[in-house]
Amino acid sequence: MLSSDKGYQTPAKSIVDLVDVPPVPAVSMSPDRKTLLLLERKGLPAIEDIASEELRLAGLRIDPTTCSPSRSGYFTKIIVKNGNKEALIEGLPQSSKIRHVSWSPDSSKLAFTLTTNEGLELWFADVRLKKAQRLTGPVVNAALGGKPCQWLPESQSILLKTRVDTATFPEKPKVPTGPQIQENDGKTSAVRTYQDLLKNAYDELLFEFYATSQYHEVSLDGKKKAIGDKAMFRVCSPSPDGQYFLVFTIQKPFSYIVPYHQFPASVVIWDRNGNEVQKIADIPVADDIPKGFGAVRKGPRSFYWRADHVATLYWAEALDEGDPKKEVEWRDQIFFWQAPFHKQPEKSIATKLRFGGLTWGDKELALVEEWQWKNRLIVTSTFSPDFPERGIKTVFKRSWEDRYNDPGRFQTIRNELGRYALLTTPDKINLFLIGDGDSPEGKRPFVHKFNLQTGETIPLWRSEAPYFETPIDILGIEPLKVVTRRESKTEPPNYFIRDLEKNLLEPITDFRHPYEHLKDINREIIQYKREDGVDLQGKLYLPVGYNPVKSGPIPILLWAYPREFKSSDAAGQMTDSPYQFTRLLSLSPLMLLTRGYGVLHSFSMPVIGEGDEEPNERFVQQIAANASAAIEKLVDMGVGHRDKMAIGGHSYGAFMAANLLAHTDLFAAGIARSGAYNRTLTPFGFQSEERTYWEAKETYMEMSPFSFADKIKTPLLLIHGEADNNSGTYPLQSERFYNALKGHGAEVRLVMLPHESHGYQARESILHVFWEMERWLERYLK
Numbered sequence: 001m002l003s004s005d006k007g008y009q010t011p012a013k014s015i016v017d018l019v020d021v022p023p024v025p026a027v028s029m030s031p032d033r034k035t036l037l038l039l040e041r042k043g044l045p046a047i048e049d050i051a052s053e054e055l056r057l058a059g060l061r062i063d064p065t066t067c068s069p070s071r072s073g074y075f076t077k078i079i080v081k082n083g084n085k086e087a088l089i090e091g092l093p094q095s096s097k098i099r100h101v102s103w104s105p106d107s108s109k110l111a112f113t114l115t116t117n118e119g120l121e122l123w124f125a126d127v128r129l130k131k132a133q134r135l136t137g138p139v140v141n142a143a144l145g146g147k148p149c150q151w152l153p154e155s156q157s158i159l160l161k162t163r164v165d166t167a168t169f170p171e172k173p174k175v176p177t178g179p180q181i182q183e184n185d186g187k188t189s190a191v192r193t194y195q196d197l198l199k200n201a202y203d204e205l206l207f208e209f210y211a212t213s214q215y216h217e218v219s220l221d222g223k224k225k226a227i228g229d230k231a232m233f234r235v236c237s238p239s240p241d242g243q244y245f246l247v248f249t250i251q252k253p254f255s256y257i258v259p260y261h262q263f264p265a266s267v268v269i270w271d272r273n274g275n276e277v278q279k280i281a282d283i284p285v286a287d288d289i290p291k292g293f294g295a296v297r298k299g300p301r302s303f304y305w306r307a308d309h310v311a312t313l314y315w316a317e318a319l320d321e322g323d324p325k326k327e328v329e330w331r332d333q334i335f336f337w338q339a340p341f342h343k344q345p346e347k348s349i350a351t352k353l354r355f356g357g358l359t360w361g362d363k364e365l366a367l368v369e370e371w372q373w374k375n376r377l378i379v380t381s382t383f384s385p386d387f388p389e390r391g392i393k394t395v396f397k398r399s400w401e402d403r404y405n406d407p408g409r410f411q412t413i414r415n416e417l418g419r420y421a422l423l424t425t426p427d428k429i430n431l432f433l434i435g436d437g438d439s440p441e442g443k444r445p446f447v448h449k450f451n452l453q454t455g456e457t458i459p460l461w462r463s464e465a466p467y468f469e470t471p472i473d474i475l476g477i478e479p480l481k482v483v484t485r486r487e488s489k490t491e492p493p494n495y496f497i498r499d500l501e502k503n504l505l506e507p508i509t510d511f512r513h514p515y516e517h518l519k520d521i522n523r524e525i526i527q528y529k530r531e532d533g534v535d536l537q538g539k540l541y542l543p544v545g546y547n548p549v550k551s552g553p554i555p556i557l558l559w560a561y562p563r564e565f566k567s568s569d570a571a572g573q574m575t576d577s578p579y580q581f582t583r584l585l586s587l588s589p590l591m592l593l594t595r596g597y598g599v600l601h602s603f604s605m606p607v608i609g610e611g612d613e614e615p616n617e618r619f620v621q622q623i624a625a626n627a628s629a630a631i632e633k634l635v636d637m638g639v640g641h642r643d644k645m646a647i648g649g650h651s652y653g654a655f656m657a658a659n660l661l662a663h664t665d666l667f668a669a670g671i672a673r674s675g676a677y678n679r680t681l682t683p684f685g686f687q688s689e690e691r692t693y694w695e696a697k698e699t700y701m702e703m704s705p706f707s708f709a710d711k712i713k714t715p716l717l718l719i720h721g722e723a724d725n726n727s728g729t730y731p732l733q734s735e736r737f738y739n740a741l742k743g744h745g746a747e748v749r750l751v752m753l754p755h756e757s758h759g760y761q762a763r764e765s766i767l768h769v770f771w772e773m774e775r776w777l778e779r780y781l782k
Helices: 013-019 201-211 589-595 615-637 652-663 697-702 705-711 731-743 763-781
Strands: 026-029 036-041 055-057 060-063 075-082 085-088 098-103 109-115 120-126 131-134 149-151 157-163 212-219 224-238 244-250 265-271 276-283 300-305 312-318 332-338 346-351 354-362 365-372 377-383 392-399 412-414 420-422 430-435 446-451 457-462 468-477 480-487 494-499 504-507 522-529 535-542 554-559 563-565 598-601 606-608 640-650 669-673 716-721 748-753
Touching: 013 589, 013 763, 036 098, 055 201, 075 098, 098 149, 109 149, 120 157, 157 224, 201 212, 201 224, 224 265, 224 300, 244 300, 276 300, 300 354, 332 354, 346 365, 365 420, 430 468, 446 468, 468 494, 522 615, 535 589, 535 615, 554 589, 554 615, 554 763, 563 615, 589 598, 589 763, 598 615, 606 615, 615 640, 615 652, 615 697, 640 652, 640 763, 652 669, 652 705, 652 716, 669 763, 705 731, 716 731, 716 763, 731 748, 748 763
Parallel strands: 354 420, 554 598, 554 640, 563 606, 640 669, 669 716, 716 748
Antiparallel strands: 026 036, 036 075, 055 060, 075 085, 098 109, 109 120, 120 131, 149 157, 157 212, 212 224, 224 244, 244 265, 265 276, 300 312, 312 332, 332 346, 354 365, 365 377, 377 392, 412 420, 430 446, 446 457, 468 480, 480 494, 494 504, 522 535, 535 598
């Protein structure tokens, strides 16, 4: 295994063939639920696509040519499906790159952007005529992500975010004007580790240039009308009646320690012509948010339109100065402000826990969600929006870790304003719930009815073996019909309409098995216990045709991702189904099944801290116990040999793998992709760790495999994207870890993938990753 290997390498053909399997089309249903779109996707991009220029500014990665997020996926075709009939949307150029597809409120049209070499164009398509038409040239600005084009309520025009005059592009100074200086005036600014932040005055100019845009109303004949002035817009959201806009703009000064969405901001209301009607708030930079999960910025936040009124704004405001550690009777206050916004905002309900969102019904009914990180508590309640004095009534209260008692998600449907509101029976007594249905025998998704008067939950339908069937949306309640996605071990996911009253199933799609030769892949959910009694499980995959009695034990790769829990019972719950289809995603270690390896995928890796104990206080001991229990199970089953097992993971899973090699001798090899290995480089928290390095030095040090580089004797393959943008997993983490291991004589190999981010995209990169993984396992397991 020499470091002089040159160029991209290709793994075995069996892996190449799986990597190159065409992706399944995306599915989109019209608002009236009568028409389906099949959005075809291209396979993996080439390295030259990933290598194109990008700007890294304020937490964003921008393609300067198209003024949109770099490396964005796209669709190549739009197919309209009515019943059994399919028709291609015509009028598009060959090799189209389609993004931002959205239905008109009346379900008759589509708006979308088309990416060209000069930028993004706005297009629309008539769904009935199956014909597309260009509305603008390459003027669309999508640099800040989100939706650059939105239908206005009448379905006759589109609100479009456009680029500014390119003549104003800032020129980079050839000579520095001085040093880069940051200063703190004593304010506490304990922020987490972010990447791609602004670094200098020229970065500021570039960010302002790409973030600045102008809104236009574009009619379907291509005519444009400017709305308001240009600004650095984050949000421009039409009210349900389309007569007002909620406008959220970024303000100066910019920050060098937080990304753009925490910059100062101004929130105002515009009328339909872009005139300012009312200022809602001026929001300062959010670099002083209190420490801890559940902390929020001071002042107003979470601005949205009510779905049940033509033009009423709502937002939340912290009553604890955003600090979840403060003891207060009420934590958040909700405000309403109704058009024409001449009167003062009205106080609505207050919440005892942190406000988590509202789901609207009508003036008599809405749902409010509250949550608390400390005990993982989530509370759902009903209240009367127009009569807040009636108070709130709790309907569900539970730990979100307790998946067995998850009641499901209340379902919504488009109301007369075109917004999503609670789906109720005509008498307004019953709501509907869709849930994952986690249970000791595995996931069994369900549809339930909930009686608002009695609080009773009435089961209507539940997925039955040998299928795994997930309700997606409720089409209507008279009769009760549901769109579901149905699959089995050998049948890929397809969409159906299920009539719950007649128990009839009508197919919508017919996606074929993507890899027939692996149809009989061996997949089993295995269950076992940790030494302290915690229930564990994992998905064991074995090669096609493998028989442990005839062939004996085989080399196995164990792949996992740690999860924190506050309850042993919750940590041991079954969260999978034995009837799901095996989908081989492009970076999945399951590709190695074709090379004779077994894979224990997503096996339980709980880290538990009950009561006042933080989970990470015993992180190393617990992941070691989890891994040891999995190995014992595999050996007892006769499928794995104790000396021929490897541990692997991606991101936090890579961190786990390195820790297991630093503190145990359980494995013959390790694979760590895009991980963080020195927690002192993420000193203000990581993953679910709220404490800072200075509050928990011993924990940070003990959890850092970098601190124990001299103890690692097991061969370790490190892989990392050179352009990793994930918080905390700087490429420097792998580079420094490699140097530490090399300095202590470890068997280690470091692979840095050019232009790749946290998740690898280019076909060449992904094939090379599997070549590296296969060679590493071949050497140390076979």
